[in-house]
Amino acid sequence: MSGLSVAIRRKAFSGAGVLGEIVFTLAPGERAALIGPSGVGKSTLLSLIAGFGGEFDGRVGRPPGRVAMVFQTPRLLPWRTLAENVALPPGSGGMDRARALLAEMGLADAADLHPERVSLGMQRRAALARALAVEPSLLILDEPLVSLDPEGAAAMRRLLVAVLDRTGATALISTHDRREALALADRVLELGGRPARLTGDRPSPLDRKARRDPEAVEAAHRRLFAEGG
Numbered sequence: 238m239s240g241l242s243v244a245i246r247r248k249a250f251s252g253a254g255v256l257g258e259i260v261f262t263l264a265p266g267e268r269a270a271l272i273g274p275s276g277v278g279k280s281t282l283l284s285l286i287a288g289f290g291g292e293f294d295g296r297v298g299r300p301p302g303r304v305a306m307v308f309q310t311p312r313l314l315p316w317r318t319l320a321e322n323v324a325l326p327p328g329s330g331g332m333d334r335a336r337a338l339l340a341e342m343g344l345a346d347a348a349d350l351h352p353e354r355v356s357l358g359m360q361r362r363a364a365l366a367r368a369l370a371v372e373p374s375l376l377i378l379d380e381p382l383v384s385l386d387p388e389g390a391a392a393m394r395r396l397l398v399a400v401l402d403r404t405g406a407t408a409l410i411s412t413h414d415r416r417e418a419l420a421l422a423d424r425v426l427e428l429g430g431r432p433a434r435l436t437g438d439r440p441s442p443l444d445r446k447a448r449r450d451p452e453a454v455e456a457a458h459r460r461l462f463a464e465g466g
């Protein structure tokens with residue numbers, strides 16, 4: 238049994254091919270980063286895998302259980318508080334569990350605020366709490382660390398790793414930052430070209446403990462991506 242099996246042949250918007258042949262599987266509990274330049278098709282691929290992407294040629298085999306996706310923009314309902322947003326998905330366990338999850342994300346004091354009253358980083362954490370509320374077996378995260386300041390990104394990364402350690406979910410996480418990929422994932426998938434296909438599939442040289450060390454991440458980045466960037 239696999240955690241996720243992806244066999245996409247083609248995805249087009251208005252006849253223009255965006256994704257070409259993309260085939261890979263993730264083992265249960267495996268964490269993969271999806272890297273590639275802006276506009277290459279990362280969000281498109283993640284949405285297809287999550288089941289939100291509309292029509293495409295190919296197939297996606299998802300693991301038993303729930304699938305949750307955290308979108309690139311947090312997509313919280315503006316007229317509901319953070320706790321109400323987290324309690325919204327069917328099967329999320331209601332307001333008490335929403336508050337507990339928000340507290341785990343460092344948002345205990347913000348639970349009753351509306352999204353517009355909190356920072357982007359806090360909205361991101363609330364969106365992550367909402368995804369976790371359904372206890373997904375597959376967690377899809379679209380650029381969870383983008384446009385956060387370095388401290389906010391580091392805190393969010395630690396939180397993400399802790400959540401993945403605790404839940405054991407299979408995870409697919411897009412980023413355009415290769416260092417983030419190495420700090421988060423067991424495996425780094427790279428998208429390139431148009432229509433996009435997999436141009437790289439590398440196991441991380443760092444085990445889960447080693448990748449908590451920023452210097453180890455930096456050294457691995459130099460070894461793997463010698464051309465810089």
Ligand SMILES: Nc1ncnc2c1ncn2[C@@H]1O[C@H](COP(=O)(O)OP(=O)(O)OP(=O)(O)O)[C@@H](O)[C@H]1O
Pocket residue numbers: 250251255273274275276277278279280281282309413
């Ligand atoms: N709904 C849509 N209709 C038409 N074209 C789309 C749609 N969604 C995405 N595209 C196009 O598909 C391509 C891939 O977009 P996508 O958002 O998947 O890239 P990305 O790798 O996630 O980029 P970024 O790193 O900036 O988030 C782009 O050329 C984009 O304009």
Ligand SMILES: [Mg+2]
Pocket residue numbers: 279280281309379
């Ligand atoms: Mg994107």
